[in-house]
Amino acid sequence: LKSTTAGSRAPSCAMSLPSIGRFVGAVCALDSDGVRRRVCSAVRLGRSEASWRERPLHDYLQMALSPKLRNETYAVGEMGTLTLYNPLSTPLLGLLAWGNALSRSVLVTEPLPPGHVEINFRVGGECVGGCMLALHLAAQADDDRTLPVPASPLLEPRAPMLASFSMGVDVREAERRVSVAVALDESVARPGEQSGVTLTLTDASGAPVEGEVCLFAVDKSILALRPHPLAPLSSVLSPQLRGASYAHRSSYSSLVSAAALNATAGRLADLLAADPWVSVSWPLDPSRGVVTHSLFESATVDDALANFETPITAMPNNRMYKMVDGFGGGNFVGDMPVMMAAAMPESMSMDDSAGDMMMARADSTGGGPIAPMGRSEMSMFASEAGSSNGGGGAGGGALHVRSHFVTTPLFMPAVRVGASGTVHVPWQLPDNAGAFEVRAYVATSVESGSHFGSGVATQLVRKPVTLTASVPRIARVGDELRCGVTVTGSPELPSNTALAVTLSVAQTDAGSE
Secondary structure, eight states: OOOOOTTSOOOOOOOOOSSSSOEEEEEEEEOTTSSSEEEEEEEEEOOOHHHHHHSOBOOSHHHHOOOEESSSEEETTOEEEEEEEEOSSSOEEEEEEEEOSSOEEEEEOOOBOSEEEEEEEEOOGGGTTOEEEEEEEEEOOOTTOOOSSOBOTTOOTTSOEEEEEEEEEEEEOOOOBOEEEEEESOSEEOTTOEEEEEEEEEOTTSOBOOEEEEEEEEEHHHHHHSOOOOOOHHHHTSOOOOOOOOOOOOGGGGOSOHHHHHHHHHHHHHHHHHOTTOOOOOOOOTTTOOOOOHHHHSSSHHHHHHTTOOSSOOOOTTSOOBOOTTSSTTOBOSOHHHHHHHHSOTTOOTTSOHHHHHTOBOOTTSSSOOBOOOHHHHHHHHHHHHHHHSSOSTTSOOOOOOOOOOSOOEEEEEEEEOTTSEEEEEEEOOSSOEEEEEEEEEEOOTTTTOOEEEEEEEEEEOOSEEEEEEOOSOOOTTOOOOOEEEEEEOTTSOTTOOOOOOOOOOOOOTTOO
């Protein structure tokens, strides 16, 4: 080969082995002086005559052709190119079909002469999202065609030949992304305050875009337990249109002798008559000339069916069968609700809520069945807990107890953004302090190209000053102890801020513990 510049495609060449045997083909890249070798690659070629005798050639055209796409990816509207080398002395006829699950195109090629040939086709709308390509190449009969290696007796080189190939075409999609800027009114705010979010939509050029946004906020502690990264809507919402490979059948599979066809059909009929449930398929493969199916290797039908008899027959798994005595006590298997109901108390069913099942408690006598705690009992339990910890007891003064604790304080599934590309959304912060991740997913209209995008921001919710009680864990009646609090100021609190902390002891009602 002549030298080529770096990055350019090397020209292809045709070569033939001088005889039957094993060879090594080597390719080396040389420096500009054409003498020093920079890198080389080698590959083994050919087979020995003994190897060809042991495994003769059973199909020629399918093995001799190797069509390839010139480029790895294409864009809609570009011309695609298939390259191949025709090793025959006669032209090939080609049928090319390509498309996705919605549409397809078909091309009947001009006769492809011997040597290097190219097949050009246009990548159109039938390849949006990628498509599958099927290529069928046929060689006409040639009385002068011979094969230089040992071949199967069933392979007639002078007869017509057919080769079929299937490959995928990767198509680059146009940019469908829109930018979403999420700006918070205040990055740090107090619990329960009013705040807001400003959304700005722009395209790749920075121009405002009209669209619809799904806006929500999630507690980041939940995302830490179960990560849920931003979804790439442009790819997630793209339809999978490539579809399956093109299927084809050839009449070549029937090119066997009449005696072989009659013997095979007769054996199939005898097998099905003896056992209608036996699984059989058509075993003749003229390209190989052998039958390897065990049902046809046996001398008689009885011998063939005996190969499929076993002491234990597997039961289908889509039905419920009663287990054998001693292995399940008569219970049914295969149905999870039935198994769970047997292990659960009689007073608890699968219709009960998870809270009822988790709050199950034992009978005080120790001999009664386990019963779930009713919803009214749980409500009473919650009210008692709130009364003992809520307001600080008698003499403690009225305190505001925060109760609006939510993990998703903001959820607006459809926020309309006008032609200005900007919208302000007010929302009230929850009572629970922490960090909330504000996410926005946007979709534009079909008329504007169905663009998608996403944006994210972090909203911090906390108080300027927090107090943490510092008391002994255990105390006895009559003990003297010291109590205090730990004061923590947030970063946004001005330095040298003076704080006054007042401590008081809450007295419980007389007679209470």
